[in-house]
Amino acid sequence: MLVHTINEVRECIKKWKKEGLTVGLVPTMGALHNGHLSLIKKSVEKCDKTVVSVFVNPIQFCPGEDLDKYPRTLEADEKLCQNAGVDIVFAPSPKEMYGEGHILSNDFLTYVVPPFFYVDKLCGKSRVGHFDGVCTVVNKLFNIVQPDYAFFGQKDAQQLIIIKKMVKDLNIPVEIIPCPIVREESGLALSSRNKYLSETDKKEALALSKILFNIKACYDKGIKDVDALSETAYGFLNEHHSLEYLEFRDKENLEQKTLADDNTQVFIALRIGSVRLIDNILLG
Numbered sequence: 001m002l003v004h005t006i007n008e009v010r011e012c013i014k015k016w017k018k019e020g021l022t023v024g025l026v027p028t029m030g031a032l033h034n035g036h037l038s039l040i041k042k043s044v045e046k047c048d049k050t051v052v053s054v055f056v057n058p059i060q061f062c063p064g065e066d067l068d069k070y071p072r073t074l075e076a077d078e079k080l081c082q083n084a085g086v087d088i089v090f091a092p093s094p095k096e097m098y099g100e101g102h103i104l105s106n107d108f109l110t111y112v113v114p115p116f117f118y119v120d121k122l123c124g125k126s127r128v129g130h131f132d133g134v135c136t137v138v139n140k141l142f143n144i145v146q147p148d149y150a151f152f153g154q155k156d157a158q159q160l161i162i163i164k165k166m167v168k169d170l171n172i173p174v175e176i177i178p179c180p181i182v183r184e185e186s187g188l189a190l191s192s193r194n195k196y197l198s199e200t201d202k203k204e205a206l207a208l209s210k211i212l213f214n215i216k217a218c219y220d221k222g223i224k225d226v227d228a229l230s231e232t233a234y235g236f237l238n239e240h241h242s243l244e245y246l247e248f249r250d251k252e253n254l255e256q257k258t259l260a261d262d263n264t265q266v267f268i269a270l271r272i273g274s275v276r277l278i279d280n281i282l283l284g
């Protein structure tokens, strides 16, 4: 069932809770692909009822980012959800979520702000305020849907770590279920933003997964020094790539590593033309 208002969602949730049913939430920005589908399938399997939110959240986009051209494919998304056994597709408008004059400064909106240590690095460094927008909307979705479980992809590993921290710090009664990265056969991690890539760009984009898989292979062979592991990346980069970051950090608290271990997550962000892609891998 496609639902556009908060009230309609609340009505259903009230009924389900009365019946003692468990609720799973899969927050998305739509343009659904098999990566999203893997989260949805997990929720449908684990929970009595599943809500998928489809909302291109304006407050998590920075000025100059792709808010206007972000792919919007609600009809196809709804079909995919229906076939997967989803109970509610919640697709609110920005006005429904943020009210009249909907937006966008923290002069007028209550924000949930994650700790500085978690956002001053990796994607947070170039996307200032992004994770404030993410935490705020996820918190709102938790309050609207009151899920027992919420499903997030490892694809956005920094986001997942920050959401787990928010849930812990704010005592939000939901269990976060992390879900593994779904990749194309080529290794490229599925992403709605892959739609921006030409065929040639797509080939260039393979550098992300190649770099990560190669680092993992080197680690498995016994190379632990982070500088040495980083160096191996340069063989995969060419003039079409602009490397934003390649960093080795703790998988729970994002502290930087100089020696890699089984708790080390490797994070990469790479620009190909105007398209910015991210990926990551856990070494352990």
Ligand code: AMP
Residues within 6 Å of the ligand: 027, 028, 029, 030, 035, 036, 038, 039, 151, 152, 153, 154, 155, 156, 179, 180, 181, 182, 183, 189, 190, 191, 192
């Ligand atoms: P998005 O629509 O990009 O905001 O993503 C919604 C959810 O799907 C997030 O929890 C993402 O981490 C997750 N997701 C996106 N792509 C993938 C993927 N390739 N594999 C697993 N999860 C993914």
